[in-house]
Amino acid sequence: MDGTATPIDALARLTALLEPELRATNQAIVARMDSPVALIPQLAAHLVAAGGKRLRPLLTLAAAKMCGYAGGRDVQLAACVEFIHTATLLHDDVVDESVLRRGFASANAVFGNKASVLVGDFLFARAFQVMVADGSLEVLRILSAAAATIAEGEVLQLTTQNDLATTEQKYFEVIRGKTAALFAAACEVGGVIAGSGPAECAALARFGMDLGMAFQLVDDALDYSASVAELGKTVGDDFRESKLTYPILLAIAAADAAERRFWDRTIGEGAQTETDLATALTYIRAHEAIPRTLARAGTFVESACAALSLFPASAMREALMDVARYTTARRY
C-alpha cells in the first residue's frame, strides 16, 4: 500500500489493468440497450453519458481475470451487472424523488418517473436475456437471487425510513440488500465463469459483500460531508428523506433529551425546517458519528481483504485489495 496513493489512484490502477475489457463492456452496454423504441436508447445514452465508475462491472472483470479467465463471457456478464445496477438506480431515483444523480440531472427529472420505471424494467429484462444467451444457470441463479435481495433491501429501507427504533442489525440488513448483494454477485460471477471451485467463489462473494458494506457506510458518511461538486449529489439528501443511515443511528444512540426530540421531529416525523440540516451536522460532529462510521467501514474492508488471501498474490489481487483499502478514504 503506497503511502502517497489516493482512492482515485487505486480505482484508476484497477481500471488500467482491465482497460480492454472495460472498453468492450462499455460497447456491450450500448449495443445491448438498443431497441426499436427510441426512448430506450435515448435514456440509455443519458445514463452512459453520466458515466459513473463502472465499479460493479469492474469487479466481475477483475474477479474473472484474477481466477485465470481468458474468454469473452466476462464482458457480457459485466454488462448485465451494470444493467441491473442501472435499473435499480432508475427505480431508486423515482422512489427517492432525486433530481441529481452523479452530478447530472437524474433520468426521472429529465424523462419523467414513468419512463424511469419502464426503462428500468426493460434493462432488468434485457440483463436476463443476456444471461440466458450466456447460458450458465449458475450465473442466472446468483444474479436473480441478488436482484431479489436488492428489492428486499429497498423495501426494508422504505419500512424503516422514519423508524427511530431501527437497530444496527436491521440497518445492516438494508445495506446488505440494497448495495452489498450486487457487489457480492458481481465478484462471484467472475469466479464462476473462470471455473473456480466453491471455496474460491465463496471467498469472492465474501470480498464483494464486505466491500459493498464498506462502500455503503462510506456513502452514508459522505452524504453528511461531501460537497455537491465532489460527490455529484446534494449534501443532506439522506437527511431530507429521513433515511436512518449509520451516522444518524450513532447520533441517535448518543443523543441527550433535546437531541432526541430533534431526531424524533426531523427523522421520525420528517418535519424539517431550513436550518435543521446544519443542526443535524452539529450533533453528528459532536458524537463523532462520521469517523465512527468510517471506522466501522474499515472493519468490513479488513474482512474483505482477508477473504482475498485465499488467492495467490497477483497484480489483480493487489489492485482489488487496494480498491477496498481506499474505500474509506474515497470522496467519489
Next chain:
Amino acid sequence: MDGTATPIDALARLTALLEPELRATNQAIVARMDSPVALIPQLAAHLVAAGGKRLRPLLTLAAAKMCGYAGGRDVQLAACVEFIHTATLLHDDVVDESVLRRGFASANAVFGNKASVLVGDFLFARAFQVMVADGSLEVLRILSAAAATIAEGEVLQLTTQNDLATTEQKYFEVIRGKTAALFAAACEVGGVIAGSGPAECAALARFGMDLGMAFQLVDDALDYSASVAELGKTVGDDFRESKLTYPILLAIAAADAAERRFWDRTIGEGAQTETDLATALTYIRAHEAIPRTLARAGTFVESACAALSLFPASAMREALMDVARYTTARRY
C-alpha cells in the same frame, strides 16, 4: 360452441378442467412471495385477495396439459407467469396513477408508489429465481424476451400517449408488447415443458399472441362501455389518461373538423373538462368505433383458433378455443 354459453362459462370450463393445477398454482404464488421483509407478503396478500382470473397462468397449465404434460413444472412456471404479470400491473398502476384495479383499491393507492415499484421489482426477480430453479434455459429465454417486450410496449405506449398521428400499426405494436407477448410466452412455455416440437410451440405462441391482441382490443372497447361494477375499474380511464386506444383511433380517422378539434384538445393536449367523456362517447358511438373494435378483435380470435387446429381435438383444446371465441363477448 354452445349457443347459450357465456364468456364466463367458457373461462369457468377451462378453470374446471384445471382445478387441481390452479389450486396448486395459487399455493405456489403465496409460498414464493414469502420474504423476511413483512411488507412483501402483506402487499402480496392484497394482490391475491384482489383475485383476478389467473388467465395467464391458466394458459400455461392448459397448453402443457393439451400437449400431454403430466409433471409438476407447469404449476411453478404458471406462478412465474403470474408474478411477471403482477409486477407489470404494479408498475402500470404507478405509471397510470390508477386508484382502482379489478375493483379493489390499487396497491399504489394503499401502499404508496414506492412500495409498488419495489415490490414489482421483487416479484420480477423472484419469477426469475423460480425459473432458474426449474432449470430450463429455453423457458428462461422465452420469458426474459417477453419481459423485455412488455417493457418496450409500455415505453412505446408512453411515447404515443398524446400523439394523434399514432398509426394502427404502432398501436398494434404497443398492445403486442404490453399484453399479447406475455399471453404468447405463457402458452409457449406449456408446450416447451411438455417436450412438444417447434411447430407445436410456435402454434401455441401464435394462439397466445392472437388471443392477447383480441383480449386487449376488447379491454380497450370495455373502457368505453363497461360500468365500474362490471369491469372493476373506472369507465373512461383510458380517455382521461389520453391513451390512444383502438376505438379512439377509429373515431379520429372518421372525425369531421369539429370532432378533430375535440380530439386534438382532449387527447392531443390532454385538456379535458367534466363533460368531455360524454362527448367522446357520442362520437365513438356515431362512428361505431366499439363494434368495429370488437370486429377487429374477432379476426384475431379466428387466427388464434386456426393456430390450435394443429393439435388433435381434445377437451382442453376445445376449452382454449372457447375462451378465445368468447373473448369478444366478455364483460370482465
